[in-house]
Amino acid sequence: MSPEPESFRRRAxxxxxxxxxxxxxxxxAFENGFIGEDRRGIVDNRLxxxxxxxxxxxxxxxxxxxxxxxxxxxxxxxxxxxxxxxLVFLEYAIAGPAxxxxxxxxxxxxxxxxFLLVFVATGLGLRKSSARLAALIFAVHPAIAExxxxxxxxxxxxxxxxxxxxxxxWQRKRSAGLISGAAVAVLFFCATLCKxxxxxxxxxxxxxxxxxxxxxxxxxxxxxxxxxxxxxxxMARWAVLGGSGVSATESDWVYSLYRxxxxxxxxxRSFLIPVSEIQVNLLxxxxxxxxxxxxxxxxxxxxxxxxxVIAVRHRFALGLAILWVFCVTMxxxxxxxxxASWFGWGRYLYLSAPFVSLGIAVLVxxxxxxxxxxRLRPFALAAGVAVLLxxxxxxxxxxxxFRSDRAFAEAAIAxxxxxxxxxxxxxxxxxxxGNHSRGLSxxxxxxxxxxxxxxxxxxxxxxxxxxxxFPEAYRAAERAIAAGVEDGRAAYIxxxxxxxxxxxxxxxxILLDVISxxxxxxxxxxxxxxxxxxxxxxxxxxxxxxxxLETPALLPLAPAIRAMLAGAPESPTEIPLNR
Numbered sequence: 001m002s003p004e005p006e007s008f009r010r011r012a013x014x015x016x017x018x019x020x021x022x023x024x025x026x027x028x029a030f031e032n033g034f035i036g037e038d039r040r041g042i043v044d045n046r047l048x049x050x051x052x053x054x055x056x057x058x059x060x061x062x063x064x065x066x067x068x069x070x071x072x073x074x075x076x077x078x079x080x081x082x083x084x085x086x087l088v089f090l091e092y093a094i095a096g097p098a099x100x101x102x103x104x105x106x107x108x109x110x111x112x113x114x115f116l117l118v119f120v121a122t123g124l125g126l127r128k129s130s131a132r133l134a135a136l137i138f139a140v141h142p143a144i145a146e147x148x149x150x151x152x153x154x155x156x157x158x159x160x161x162x163x164x165x166x167x168x169x170w171q172r173k174r175s176a177g178l179i180s181g182a183a184v185a186v187l188f189f190c191a192t193l194c195k196x197x198x199x200x201x202x203x204x205x206x207x208x209x210x211x212x213x214x215x216x217x218x219x220x221x222x223x224x225x226x227x228x229x230x231x232x233x234x235m236a237r238w239a240v241l242g243g244s245g246v247s248a249t250e251s252d253w254v255y256s257l258y259r260x261x262x263x264x265x266x267x268x269r270s271f272l273i274p275v276s277e278i279q280v281n282l283l284x285x286x287x288x289x290x291x292x293x294x295x296x297x298x299x300x301x302x303x304x305x306x307x308x309v310i311a312v313r314h315r316f317a318l319g320l321a322i323l324w325v326f327c328v329t330m331x332x333x334x335x336x337x338x339x340a341s342w343f344g345w346g347r348y349l350y351l352s353a354p355f356v357s358l359g360i361a362v363l364v365x366x367x368x369x370x371x372x373x374x375r376l377r378p379f380a381l382a383a384g385v386a387v388l389l390x391x392x393x394x395x396x397x398x399x400x401x402f403r404s405d406r407a408f409a410e411a412a413i414a415x416x417x418x419x420x421x422x423x424x425x426x427x428x429x430x431x432x433x434g435n436h437s438r439g440l441s442x443x444x445x446x447x448x449x450x451x452x453x454x455x456x457x458x459x460x461x462x463x464x465x466x467x468x469x470f471p472e473a474y475r476a477a478e479r480a481i482a483a484g485v486e487d488g489r490a491a492y493i494x495x496x497x498x499x500x501x502x503x504x505x506x507x508x509x510i511l512l513d514v515i516s517x518x519x520x521x522x523x524x525x526x527x528x529x530x531x532x533x534x535x536x537x538x539x540x541x542x543x544x545x546x547x548x549l550e551t552p553a554l555l556p557l558a559p560a561i562r563a564m565l566a567g568a569p570e571s572p573t574e575i576p577l578n579r
Contacts, residue, residue, distance in 0.1 A: 014132055018118065022111050022139035025392040028399025029103040029149050035405045037152040041088065042102070044520060048092045057089070058082040059240060080237050083193045084155040102151045109157040110148050114139045116164035117354045123171035124208065124318060126358070127365065133384075134354070134361035142394035144353045145276040146346025149402040153347035159194035160351055162187050163201060170205070170225065184225035185232070192233025199233065200328045201351050202226055207321035256334040259286045261297035263337075267330045268300065270349060271356050274391050276398030279345035280412040281421035284450060286337040322359040326352045340453065341486075343421070405429055420449035420456055427459050436466040454485030461493050470497075488514045492524055499531055507531070508544035516553040529564050537565060 034043055047053045060082075088102070095101035114135045121131030138144075147156040166187035169180060191198035205226055209219045263286075270277060279285060289297075304323060311320040329352040336342035364384075372380050401411035406429050412422035427442030440463035446456040461476035474497050480490035492514045498507035511531070514524045528545075535541040542565060549558045 015115075018114050018132065018135055018139065019111055021136055021388070021392060022114055023107065025140040025395040026107045026110065026145075026148055026399070028396050029107055029402070030100055032103055032149060032399060032402045033099045033404055034097075034151070035402060035408050038099075038102075038150065039405075041085075041152065042092060043097050048089050051089060051093050054086050054089050057085045058236075079196065080240055081155045081194055081196075083190060084158050084195075087154065087158065088151070099151070102154075103149075106148045106151065106154050106157060109154070109161050110139075113157060113160050113164060113354070116161070116168055117357070119168045120164055120171065120354075121358055121361075123168060124358075126318075126362065130358075130361040130365045133364060134357040136388055137360055137391070138354050138357040140388060140392040140395050141271070141353060141357070142274050142276040142391060142398050143270040144346045144350045145395050145398040146278070146344060147350035149399055150344075150347070153344065153350075155195045156347050156350040159191045159198045160354070162191035162194060163198055163351075164354070166191065166225075166229070167205065167208075170222070171208075181225040185229035188226055188229030189232045189236075192230065193236065195351070196237075197329050197332065197351050199230060200332065201325055202230060203328060204321050204325040204355070207317050207324060252335075252338050255338055259289075259334040259337050260331045261301045262286055262289055262293065263330050263333050264304070264327065265293070265297040265300050266345075267326070267349060267352070270345070271353075274394055276394065276401070277345050278401055278408065278412040278415045278422075280343045280409075280416070280425065281340065281419055282333070282337045282342050282344075283340045284419045284421065285416065286334075318362065319359070322355045325355045340455075418449065420446035420453060423449070424453070424456050424459055427463070431459070431463050431466065436463050439463045440467065452483060454480040454483030454490070455487060456480075457483060458485045458487055458490040462489050465493055465496075488517050488521070488524075492527075495524075496527065499527070504531075504535065504539065504541035505544050508541050509548065512545065512548050512554060516551075516557065519557055528561070532564055533567075537567075 042048060047056070087105070091102050091105055117135045117138055118128075118131045121134055122128060126134075147153045166184045169187065170184045188198070188202060191202070205223065209222055304327065308320060308323055310316075311323065330348065333348045369377075369380070401407055406426065409422055409426035409429060412419075413426065416422060423442045423446040427439045427446060429439075430436075430442060431439035440460060443456060443460035443463055446453070447460060450456060457476050457480035461473045461480060464470075464473035464476060473493055477490040477493040477497075481494065491510050495507050495510040495514065498504075498510065508531075511524055511528055514521075515528065531541055532545070545561065545565065548554060549561060554561070
């Protein structure tokens with residue numbers, strides 16, 4: 001028997017390793033800034049500047065909002081994640097608009113999840129060596145790097161933190177009474193308020209209950225905390241969303257179900273080929289799959305079915321649980337392939353990654369290690385260490401893609417040169433920086449890859465306007481609107497055209513719609529002020545503006561617009577937004 005001091009030192013050494021490994025792998029995150037939705041949700045978000053707005057987060061259906069009406073409109077797939085949003089508000093109150101603190105928080109939650117995975121794995125009866133290896137793989141695997149490097153993805157580490165905490169407590173206190181059961185229910189409830197996938201990942205506890213055959217009533221009673229916590233989460237979502245949060249037609253479901261095997265195939269590839277992948281558009285990525293990819297996905301699905309049958313026959317509950325949680329957590333991603341606005345990949349892998357890591361660890365110690373002779377074991381250990389170092393370096397290197405919007409767009413193009421959104425994102429950056437010719441070239445490249453995207457045409461119209469090529473800009477804007485663009489840029493260009501043609505009635509209506517959709521943009525405000533000044537207070541343009549002020553969308557903005565009608569100077573940045 002080992003002496004107690006040695007055992008303590010060994011545990012302490014493992015604890016240090018489990019903390020230092022993810023900290024080192026994600027140390028590059030501390031140099032990252034705000035990108036994309038991070039900027040809109042933190043830097044440009046007026047609501048975040050007061051902790052008094054936190055209660056509103058639990059009553060609002062959109063978790064990541066910059067405060068504009070456009071961000072507040074319900075979509076066909078809505079989110080309800082008030083706890084991550086509230087955490088961001090608290091972090092802003094502590095550190096202000098400094099990205100370091102937000103990134104540090106994500107890394108710390110990931111480290112906490114690494115330790116929780118060890119507790120859960122040992123609670124499942126796995127050896128400490130298997131539990132620790134699984135935790136190390138999960139700690140440094142680059143496929144899930146996006147979930148930590150991107151502040152907007154903090155909902156995934158948070159959901160896993162509450163879920164694993166609930167499982168760890170449930171494993172050790174299953175028969176301890178009301179207090180521990182209530183704590184498990186509260187922790188699971190919090191997980192559901194972080195991410196919708198928590199409802200699905202929690203179904204894994206069905207495979208972890210002991211005594212289903214011997215004492216089914218006792219086993220069922222142990223699930224009560226999960227039922228209560230899940231029911232509370234569903235009721236909260238229903239009360240705020242007024243439904244499930246997903247609105248899909250029959251064709252949407254068929255489209256999505258066809259792509260579920262493709263999602264599984266790509267998820268397996270991501271875990272086996274350890275790289276951090278920037279996926280900026282799920283619609284384009286899965287719109288037209290190659291025949292070989294479809295065949296491979298079908299073969300993988302069949303192998304999953306065979307593996308499930310074998311696991312049931314041999315009563316390998318852990319293997320069945322790992323396969324189940326992987327399939328059910330990745331399947332909903334297929335619904336997002338129907339919508340042009342959803343992006344990301346590593347964040348969707350995050351909740352299944354701990355269980356995949358457990359599966360790899362079990363294979364290593366139950367299948368590989370017993371077959372390795374004593375003479376070769378030092379080499380096998382060295383190879384294992386080298387693999388973990390390689391994974392950690394890949395994760396560290398992945399942080400470079402999250403330095404800035406430009407770096408993220410360039411990484412997206414490098415990872416998926418056949419998808420238009422990366423070029424469109426980079427083109428928008430170039431236009432905002434004043435490089436309009438470069439922006440137009442990137443927009444044209446995006447159009448060549450996806451001419452059905454209204455955003456690509458809208459971006460080209462904006463670049464053409466800046467270059468003074470007005471007829472081409474108007475035609476591009478019309479193509480954008482015909483394609484269903486939602487960013488308001490094309491409509492703004494059409495409004496300018498109507499003003500130039502003295503079509504004041506339509507110009508006023510379009511301009512006010514653009515302003516109400518996104519009050520943060522200064523260009524339309526400036527155009528409105530100039531049009532009112534040039535047309536006069538008694539013009540047709542001013543009359544239409546006055547009539548439209550009573551519409552619900554414009555009521556919060558009415559005082560500022562009336563001030564413009566009266567000729568008073570008003571800064572768009574000072575316009576109050578009431579939500």
